[in-house]
Amino acid sequence: MTEPVEDEVFRNEDWYAEEITARSYTRCSFSEIDLTESITRGAVFTDCSFGNVRFNASKHTDSAFTGCTFKRCNLFDAEFEGCKLVGTTFTECELRPMRVLGGDWSFAGLLGADLRGTSFQGVRMREADLTGANCVDAVFVDVDLSGGQLRGSKFARSDLRGSDLTAFDPFNVELAGAIIGAEQAAMIAMALGLEVR
Structure with a gap:
C-alpha cells in the first residue's frame, strides 16, 4: 500500500x-x-x-x-x-449494465436507482436501501438481501434464485415473472398468508 x-x-x-x-x-x-x-x-x-x-x-x-x-x-x-x-x-x-460479483454492499444506498438489467451475484447486501429501485430484468442470484428496504421496488422478470428474500413484502414489491426456487416460493406463499403443505 x-x-x-x-x-x-x-x-x-x-x-x-x-x-x-x-x-x-x-x-x-x-x-x-x-x-x-x-x-x-x-x-x-x-x-x-x-x-x-x-x-x-x-x-x-x-x-x-x-x-x-x-x-x-x-x-x-x-x-x-x-x-x-x-x-x-x-x-x-x-448504473446500467453494471456487473457485481461477490463482495459486501451491506447498507448501500440505492434509493430509486435504475438497476434494470444489472447483475449481482454472490453479493452481501444486508440492509441495503433499494426503496423504489427499478430492478426489472436484473440478476440477483445468491444475494443476501436480508433486512433490506424494498418498499416500492420492482423485481419483475428478475432472477432471484438462491437469494435471501425474507425482507420482501409481496404486497409492496413488484415480483411478476421473477424467477425463484422452490424454497423461496414457499416463503413468499407464507408471506401472503397461504398454508404450504
Whole structure:
C-alpha cells in the first residue's frame, strides 16, 4: 500500500485507463474525473465523494469504497469483483449494465436507482436501501438481501434464485415473472398468508 492520501480535492482530471493498485484515499473529493476503462486492484477509498465521475467500462477487483457517495456518476458497463461498498450511496447515477460479483454492499444506498438489467451475484447486501429501485430484468442470484428496504421496488422478470428474500413484502414489491426456487416460493406463499403443505 502506498502512502495514504487524505483530504485532497481532485477536479477536472483525465485518469483514462489509469491503473490504481494498492492506493488509499480518505475523505477525498473527486469531481469531473474521467476514469473510463480504469482498473483498481486492492485500492481503498474511505468516506470519499465522487461527483460527475465517469467510470465507464472500469474494472474494480478487491477494492473498497466504504462510506463513499457517488452523485451523477456514470458506471456504464462497470465491473466490481470482490469489492466492499459498505454504507456507500448512489444518487442520480447511471448504473446500467453494471456487473457485481461477490463482495459486501451491506447498507448501500440505492434509493430509486435504475438497476434494470444489472447483475449481482454472490453479493452481501444486508440492509441495503433499494426503496423504489427499478430492478426489472436484473440478476440477483445468491444475494443476501436480508433486512433490506424494498418498499416500492420492482423485481419483475428478475432472477432471484438462491437469494435471501425474507425482507420482501409481496404486497409492496413488484415480483411478476421473477424467477425463484422452490424454497423461496414457499416463503413468499407464507408471506401472503397461504398454508404450504
